[in-house]
Amino acid sequence: MAEVNLTAYNVKTKEKNVPIQDAVITKTAKGAYMVQGHDGKGNKLTTLCNEEKALAAIKSGVAKQGW
Template sequence: MATKSEGAITAYSVKTKTKNVPIIDPVIDVKAGRYIATGLDKDGNKLAAILGKAKAEEHIKNGAAKKGSGW
């Protein structure tokens, strides 16, 4: 599950098995009613995190993420 850490969206990295990895330049898409933040970590590995509607809108409002498709 994604959390907010100093304005950044974080996720679990399956490849490196580490928690709270910040997503660089996240894009939030809406698919099947779920808000999904996708992006890369500092090493170029793909990350994704599922957010609630309130958190997704908060990150977009603060400028921490961009709107993707499905809005």
């Protein structure tokens, strides 16, 4: 299986494709998958991803399941 990379846009520092550390994947009320974590410098990161990527990240151990 390919390596799953969870990245997000950092609003505070305006950086793109920042890797998410300590990621936790939750489901929103409408059924979307939301990834929450931090960048290692104290900045919180949040992004949405599709079901396939979310379940692959949980299965590979990159992220924790939050539901």
